[in-house]
Amino acid sequence: MMLSMMPTELLANISEVTRRIRAAEVAAGRPKNSVSLLAVSKTKPAELIRIAHQNGQIAFGENYAQEMQEKALLLADLPIEWHFIGPLQSNKTAVIATCCSWVHSIDRLKIARRLSEQRPPDKHPLNVLIQVNISREPSKSGVLPEALPDLAYQVDTLPGISLRGLMAIPAPASSAEDPRAPFKALRELKDSLGLDRPNFDTLSMGMSADLEAAIAEGANLVRIGTDIFGARYN
Numbered sequence: 001m002m003l004s005m006m007p008t009e010l011l012a013n014i015s016e017v018t019r020r021i022r023a024a025e026v027a028a029g030r031p032k033n034s035v036s037l038l039a040v041s042k043t044k045p046a047e048l049i050r051i052a053h054q055n056g057q058i059a060f061g062e063n064y065a066q067e068m069q070e071k072a073l074l075l076a077d078l079p080i081e082w083h084f085i086g087p088l089q090s091n092k093t094a095v096i097a098t099c100c101s102w103v104h105s106i107d108r109l110k111i112a113r114r115l116s117e118q119r120p121p122d123k124h125p126l127n128v129l130i131q132v133n134i135s136r137e138p139s140k141s142g143v144l145p146e147a148l149p150d151l152a153y154q155v156d157t158l159p160g161i162s163l164r165g166l167m168a169i170p171a172p173a174s175s176a177e178d179p180r181a182p183f184k185a186l187r188e189l190k191d192s193l194g195l196d197r198p199n200f201d202t203l204s205m206g207m208s209a210d211l212e213a214a215i216a217e218g219a220n221l222v223r224i225g226t227d228i229f230g231a232r233y234n
């Protein structure tokens with residue numbers, strides 16, 4: 001198979017993203033290695049994931065359930081940690097509950113319930129994050145901040161899943177806006193919900209273009225696609 005990218009380029013990209021993460025930790029006065037890298041491999045071939053995994057990248061993020069399932073089958077010989085980060089549909093929850101270690105995009109109870117029920121009992125509870133529509137964009141995924149405490153409270157009761165934190169995809173900041181503001185807002189929500197939840201420790205925010213701003217505001221899981229695997233054309 002023709003690869004869309006040379007392995008040397010892929011590994012150089014991962015090194016460069018890792019260097020940026022470590023530099024952002026230092027700049028923010030945060031402990032070394034306090035931020036983890038999720039490599040977002042949507043639309044990219046399984047063979048690139050294999051190469052990245054062989055070189056130490058453990059966690060991969062996918063947006064489409066069927067694509068993730070196909071890749072998980074092709075890569076079943078590797079102990080990959082799969083994260084589902086895309087919009088969730090009821091008819092795809094069984095695949096996700098089976099393949100994944102993490103889901104970042106919980107935004108309604110019905111889906112959380114299905115994931116909990118469908119999580120195989122021999123696996124650890126599925127780690128989940130609630131996605132927050134932090135920029136209050138109409139018709140975007142995520143709960144509005146004011147609906148978050150109630151949803152978190154209900155998700156807490158589900159035995160097959162473990163509520164670990166929050167995720168957001170802020171709207172692109174206009175030049176007049178502070179690019180850190182939405183990340184700060186998400187961190188404040190996470191801090192307040194975390195007060196009586198000992199395992200509520202994960203803040204998934206920051207992508208290729210804004211990982212530094214997200215880490216400055218407390219991100220500990222950044223989701224990087226383009227700067228690792230190159231631009232997506234489909």
Ligand SMILES: *Cc1c(COP(=O)(O)O)cnc(C)c1O
Nearest residue numbers: 040085207208223224225226227
């Ligand atoms: C595609 C995607 C990313 C990666 O974005 P890049 O800008 O390519 O780094 C991160 N998070 C989510 C939810 C995505 O869908």
